[in-house]
Amino acid sequence: MNGYQESDFAGVTFSVAFTGELDRQLAAHLDKGLYQEDLAFAYWKPSRGTKRYTAILMQVVMPVEGDRVLQGNVAFTADYLGRVQRECPEGYGIALLHSHPVPGWQDMSDDDEFAEGVRLGGSVANSSGHPVLGLTRGTDGSWSARFWLRAGPRKYVRHDCETVRVAAVEALRITHHPALCPPPAEQPTQVATVSVWGAAAQADLARTRVGIVGLGSVGGIIAEALNRLGIENVTYIDHDIVEARNLDRTLNARPKDVDEHLTKVAIAKRAAEVSHTAGVFHAEAVPASILTPEGLAAALDCDVLLSCVDRPWPRALLNLIAYGHLIPVVDGGILARTDKNGRPLHVDWRIHTVTAGRACLYCLGALLRSDVALERAGKLDDPDYFANLPEADRERYARRNVFPFSLAVAGHQTLQLVGIVTGMPRVGGKGPQHYSVYPGEMRVNDVTACDPACEIQPITGTALALDDWLKATESA
Ligand SMILES: [Zn+2]
Numbered sequence: 164m165n166g167y168q169e170s171d172f173a174g175v176t177f178s179v180a181f182t183g184e185l186d187r188q189l190a191a192h193l194d195k196g197l198y199q200e201d202l203a204f205a206y207w208k209p210s211r212g213t214k215r216y217t218a219i220l221m222q223v224v225m226p227v228e229g230d231r232v233l234q235g236n237v238a239f240t241a242d243y244l245g246r247v248q249r250e251c252p253e254g255y256g257i258a259l260l261h262s263h264p265v266p267g268w269q270d271m272s273d274d275d276e277f278a279e280g281v282r283l284g285g286s287v288a289n290s291s292g293h294p295v296l297g298l299t300r301g302t303d304g305s306w307s308a309r310f311w312l313r314a315g316p317r318k319y320v321r322h323d324c325e326t327v328r329v330a331a332v333e334a335l336r337i338t339h340h341p342a343l344c345p346p347p348a349e350q351p352t353q354v355a356t357v358s359v360w361g362a363a364a365q366a367d368l369a370r371t372r373v374g375i376v377g378l379g380s381v382g383g384i385i386a387e388a389l390n391r392l393g394i395e396n397v398t399y400i401d402h403d404i405v406e407a408r409n410l411d412r413t414l415n416a417r418p419k420d421v422d423e424h425l426t427k428v429a430i431a432k433r434a435a436e437v438s439h440t441a442g443v444f445h446a447e448a449v450p451a452s453i454l455t456p457e458g459l460a461a462a463l464d465c466d467v468l469l470s471c472v473d474r475p476w477p478r479a480l481l482n483l484i485a486y487g488h489l490i491p492v493v494d495g496g497i498l499a500r501t502d503k504n505g506r507p508l509h510v511d512w513r514i515h516t517v518t519a520g521r522a523c524l525y526c527l528g529a530l531l532r533s534d535v536a537l538e539r540a541g542k543l544d545d546p547d548y549f550a551n552l553p554e555a556d557r558e559r560y561a562r563r564n565v566f567p568f569s570l571a572v573a574g575h576q577t578l579q580l581v582g583i584v585t586g587m588p589r590v591g592g593k594g595p596q597h598y599s600v601y602p603g604e605m606r607v608n609d610v611t612a613c614d615p616a617c618e619i620q621p622i623t624g625t626a627l628a629l630d631d632w633l634k635a636t637e638s639a
């Protein structure tokens with residue numbers, strides 16, 4: 164998945180992602196009504212998963228007077244292209260975006276094929292080191308996209324993207340390729356589900372690639388919920404092996420699985436194979452931590468991630484993925500405090516969705532930078548260090564839980580997943596949720612943005628490399 168030779172992309176699928184803010188900027192420029200198409204160049208960076216190559220669109224280079232020829236359809240001048248190539252920052256790719264006066268995923272005209280495949284294919288690959296990317300915007304805001312890969316001398320071949328993903332504050336809006344990702348056939352198993360939110364929302368939901376990070380108590384229940392919702396592609400990421408102490412909280416785990424040292428992802432996959440309700444179904448079981456190159460790459464193949472890990476370090480990484488790689492993360496956490504005699508004192512849980520334009524896990528107060536630093540330095544696994552912590556900190560790390568707490572959190576995380584995919588606040592709720600078991604009350608906050616000083620917001624849509632985040636820090 165490097166460079167622009169077709170042979171280096173065997174078996175790879177393609178996608179494009181950008182923010183809702185960039186989408187608005189492009190719409191204002193490209194939507195010229197029914198009788199005029201328009202165009203612009205833009206810069207992008209690659210985000211590489213295990214199987215998916217995504218261009219993260221970052222910056223539009225708006226045309227100036229004389230940069231294009233507008234006569235109903237539209238063409239760019241050699242001067243415009245030259246300027247875009249000269250000013251292209253190191254490591255970035257070049258995209259050509261244009262509009263069509265019809266809705267939906269767009270076919271290519273002969274002029275489009277010539278502009279992208281012949282005029283740009285070789286020139287852009289040579290100057291940038293990345294394949295040229297073409298995007299078309301329809302009148303309904305749908306996007307279609309393709310990369311042009313080198314198959315031989317002067318021969319650039321079109322590879323259509325499966326999806327174009329716009330990570331907007333209110334929803335993740337995905338346009339699906341009608342042949343590569345067709346809407347699901349009507350399923351007799353999904354009649355009741357469709358009666359709640361309609362066939363269009365179900366078609367979006369079913370085709371969303373959902374990753375679950377952490378297949379413990381909450382993650383295992385969400386996996387079952389996804390099976391029932393008809394999600395076609397799921398990825399499970401967890402390196403843990405099931406133990407006897409997990410059996411009171413892990414759906415579908417059996418005593419025999421403990422004897423056989425089964426991984427939690429294998430248990431989830433086994434259950435999904437028999438209970439899924441999608442017409443076509445694929446579950447990817449990745450027996451690796453999100454903190455490994457394998458686990459991270461699997462996460463970057465997903466459209467939305469469900470954070471079901473309670474450790475601070477993996478959640479810090481998921482926070483970075485949500486903004487840097489524009490993959491919304493639905494996170495949930497349970498805090499159960501007990502008194503000295505081991506009786507329940509306060510039990511709370513909170514559920515929130517972090518995505519471009521919304522407050523991140525740090526700004527929500529759902530994750531502490533100091534906890535992340537402690538775990539990366541190895542302190543959380545150091546019994547001496549742990550014993551000397553203040554009571555409040557020890558409570559935070561104790562990770563007490565019972566199955567019904569997990570049921571509640573998993574239910575709300577699944578609803579927030581539906582909310583961010585369908586854009587239906589009537590299902591997903593209007594913002595971060597905080598539940599107190601006593602007296603039994605859900606508080607809901609408005610969606611907010613990151614603090615101005617937050618270091619996460621500026622990395623939005625930068626496809627930043629995360630390799631350093633997989634390494635521990637020197638113990639202080
Ligand atoms: Zn066109």
Ligand SMILES: [Zn+2]
Nearest residue numbers: 523526613617
């Ligand atoms: Zn923030």
